[in-house]
Ligand SMILES: CC(=O)SCCNC(=O)CCNC(=O)[C@H](O)C(C)(C)COP(=O)(O)OP(=O)(O)OC[C@H]1O[C@@H](n2cnc3c(N)ncnc32)[C@H](O)[C@@H]1OP(=O)(O)O
Ligand SMILES: O=CC(=O)O
């Protein structure tokens with residue numbers, strides 16, 4: 001039967017492009033034979049069913065986020081919910097950890113790009129988290145190629161030829177276990193409409209990946225379990241309940257046992273730190289733990305307190321894991337996970353190898369090792385690496401502190417963390433604010449947005465890994481400093497942040513970026529567009545919820561050209 005597009009009419013676009021779509025589905029992204037392997041009628045029917053069953057729940061959850069924001073903006077603080085005290089105090093555990101992922105001491109992360117997938121799976125890490133989220137610019141090409149790449153990876157047939165280096169990449173015999181991170185609940189997928197509405201981005205990512213891979217995954221990777229997921233940016237356990245229901249529906253459709261699918265939830269919003277038990281409880285049959293998504297967590301601290309001028313952050317570089325609010329969050333996460341019998345995963349150190357400067361490289365490596373040592377001693381069961389070059393050092397830290405045990409779930413209960421209070425978790429970060437902090441935020445923010453607009457979601461900048469989460473910190477910190485006319489006194493200059501000053505900083509930093517990367521690259525890139533977007537976001541009276549949501553229309557390309565965007 002011919003596809004039906006918006007409003008129930010046959011979609012001429014779909015007919016012309018050739019996707020054989022399910023009823024009610026309209027594909028507005030470019031046709032590609034490879035993508036058609038993924039966008040099959042049955043797979044699309046599954047995505048459409050997910051959307052139909054859960055769209056109202058997702059809308060409601062997003063409305064609740066808005067209400068919570070209004071409460072915080074009116075002066076309320078996030079905290080533990082008295083209504084769910086019995087969940088926090090109850091004596092329950094999550095389903096047993098699947099043997100295939102008992103040992104997760106080092107996990108590498110990266111976008112769903114073909115060569116990186118092969119490198120990550122071969123990297124020696126225990127797990128590879130393939131990312132449709134912070135590390136990926138969600139263009140149609142990236143998303144669909146990502147799905148093709150993951151299918152080939154799960155099938156074991158993935159290969160890549162680097163023409164320039166005449167090198168062929170293939171999987172080793174021993175590879176990391178694959179986790180996939182779909183986008184957050186808030187992002188639409190504007191290249192796919194279902195019943196006349198843009199699809200929910202994460203249900204597209206999850207639905208297509210699950211549909212094509214569950215059988216091969218359970219057989220080849222999960223020893224009967226799987227597929228495995230990471231779930232980002234949730235703010236409340238009601239959002240985890242939706243995921244749990246999605247998993248149950250998927251398991252039923254596939255005819256696999258309840259509890260086959262497993263997921264690790266990132267605790268990376270400030271409200272979610274008060275919901276960790278509740279989130280695990282909702283997902284108790286499908287959980288493999290929680291992870292400290294430290295960068296989004298810092299971003300969320302600023303966002304949650306956007307109307308609280310008494311809680312301004314110091315320079316971004318000073319907000320590390322040893323700040324009391326960050327240490328408390330990691331400690332409570334470990335205690336919560338181990339009490340419930342699942343992994344407490346650490347987060348990402350931003351340092352990456354510095355190839356052209358051995359001394360600086362040594363310093364970066366020492367910082368990573370120090371961060372990982374803190375994590376393993378605190379009781380984390382594993383951690384993230386941004387780059388394969390860091391894996392041996394991180395592995396060594398975890399090996400020498402964890403020994404042969406696959407994890408610390410039974411041995412590091414961290415009962416001491418049971419006494420952590422709301423005040424500990426909300427403690428104001430200490431440090432100073434400087435002109436260089438403002439400049440660095442601006443330089444990094446603009447370059448990140450420029451990369452994202454051209455299809456790259458994670459980049460090396462000034463020897464650090466930058467992705468959507470770290471860029472968010474730069475954006476909201478500038479916004480906050482501008483909004484409250486902060487005085488930058490950490491460098492003794494005592495300058496007040498104003499629109500005038502910020503305008504000058506943008507100009508000067510754009511000139512610096514041009515000098516650093518060269519005029520040709522600067523002119524070919526999207527730096528001017530990025531500067532416009534970033535500047536608007538830093539100066540808007542009402543803080544945008546997400547940088548990527550605001551910038552999304554810039555990467556939406558409908559076919560045939562001229563059809564409307566979101
Ligand atoms: C806040 C969060 O959400 S953190 C999680 C999300 N962020 C991420 O996943 C970031 C992951 N890391 C990266 O994307 C990259 O490491 C970057 C962008 C930071 C740096 O990338 P590059 O500058 O290309 O690194 P570099 O040139 O040193 O790469 C050397 C080799 O390592 C590979 N490599 C680098 N990082 C990774 C990775 N994360 N996974 C797999 N392979 C990788 C490169 O593909 C390259 O391979 P090759 O030698 O076969 O060509
Ligand atoms: O997703 C991870 C984070 O730190 O943000």
Ligand SMILES: [Mg+2]
Pocket residue numbers: 134232266268293295296469
């Ligand atoms: Mg994140």
